[in-house]
Amino acid sequence: MATYGNDLRLKEIATGDEAGTWGTSTNTNLELIGEALSFGTQDCFASDADATTTVADGVADPARSMYFKVTSSATLTATRTLTIAPNTISRVMWIENATTGSQSITISQGSGTTVTIASGAVKSVYLDGAGSGANVAAFDTANFEAVETDIRPNTDDNNDLGSSTKRWQDLYLSGGMYLGGTTSANFLDDYEEGTWSPTLLAGMTGTISTITATYIKIGSQVFVNLDIVGTSLAIATVAAFRSLPFTIKSPVAPSGLDFYAASANGWTLAGSPVNQWAIGASLSVSADFNFGPVSAVGKIYGTGTYQTA
DSSP states (O other), X not given: OOBXXXXXXXXXXXXXXXXXXXXXXXHHHHHHHHHHTSEEEEEEESSXXXXXXXXXXXXXXXXXXXXXXXXXXXXXXXXXXEEEEOTTOOEEEEEEEOOBSSOOEEEESSSSOOEEEOTTOEEEEEEOOOXXXXXXXXXXXXXXXXXXXXXXXXXXXXXXXXOSSSOOOOOXXXXXXXXXXXXXXXXXXXXXXXXXXXXXXXXXXXXXXXXXXXEEEETTXXXXXXXXXXXXXXXXXXXXXXXXXXXXXXXXXXXXXXXXXXXXXXXXXOOSSTTOOXXXXXXSTTOEEEEOOEEEEEEEEEEEEEEBO
């Protein structure tokens, strides 16, 4: 008598059986092997309750498919469990939760571990076919947990993201990152580079050709650069500029701003008072900063750093 005790539930012809017709059974088995490598879809939840789908013996069955799309004619109101039977089949599957009701489904085979799949999600799983205590597990559980919306290691401080010869390319984050620790002191919430638009209020003579202002912001620390190019640029006492790229942190003043003027002997500090910032009472991006004096030069360069709010 034929048996079906294999992972695909194919017909195994007994010795001496089906003389003259074994080719028909063999062809059916070949078709079912093809089905096992294919896409299948099945309404597994005709009612809003847990359900079982059993891979049929020797005939076509969507639950035999490697990619298995689970649907429901019922609208699910809570997470429901789908048990894949029999509990002795061991196999790999990609299971899609296409049920109605925006609920998760839990895939089970026996009393062992299960895998929960969010509405609209797909997970690659394996069934170990261990009988009544059979387990269902997601791939890569040796290094990663099967979590609804997160990808994270199973153990702390043990896995790398990429390697020296297998590197990721660009990293896109909508939030920040923790570096070297897990407290707020280790949290980097921003990095950016850009330009800003300082305005000369008074104090400088000569002809300005270009003003180029750039910044780099790392967390709350801002590094600014100001490059002024022109002809016969001179400051009798103090020149005042207004606007910084970010609001200054109150009550912390900038930690230093140095201006240098081009001269015959190279770059020199642009007179005194250097490092002087005249900060407006609002401590806003409209804060002023002053420097000077400077004799007639063709270029003035400033660099500094401060903390933003």
